Amino acid sequence: xxxxxxxxxxxxxxRLPDHEQRILDEVExxxxxxxxxxxxxxxxxxxxxxxxxxxAAYRPRTPTVLLLLAVAVTxxxxxxxxxxxxVIWAFAGVWxxxxxxxxxxxxxxxxx
Numbered sequence: 001x002x003x004x005x006x007x008x009x010x011x012x013x014x015r016l017p018d019h020e021q022r023i024l025d026e027v028e029x030x031x032x033x034x035x036x037x038x039x040x041x042x043x044x045x046x047x048x049x050x051x052x053x054x055x056a057a058y059r060p061r062t063p064t065v066l067l068l069l070a071v072a073v074t075x076x077x078x079x080x081x082x083x084x085x086x087v088i089w090a091f092a093g094v095w096x097x098x099x100x101x102x103x104x105x106x107x108x109x110x111x112x
Contacts, residue, residue: 059108060101068098 016024031037075091078084 058101058104060105062105065098065101065105068094068101072098 072091072094075087075094079087079091
């Protein structure tokens, strides 16, 4: 068995001493058991597309739906009055989200 190089620089050969490896293993085990950390790390992952299960499980609250409706109606009125393309595109982006939120809220209210 080969010992540490002269000068005691263990890190240069890529292997930790046994007591440091045990400490590192204990830290890793503790981090794996931490559910809050695991959840935070999962939410930081970047995804290319939204998770369909998460979108389907969306449960909007009444104030959120009312705010979306107010914004959509305001954009619709301003778009009709001004015919500004930016306002019309903003309405086109907000309206489907508003309809989905209203639909999910109504479904939740009728379930129970």
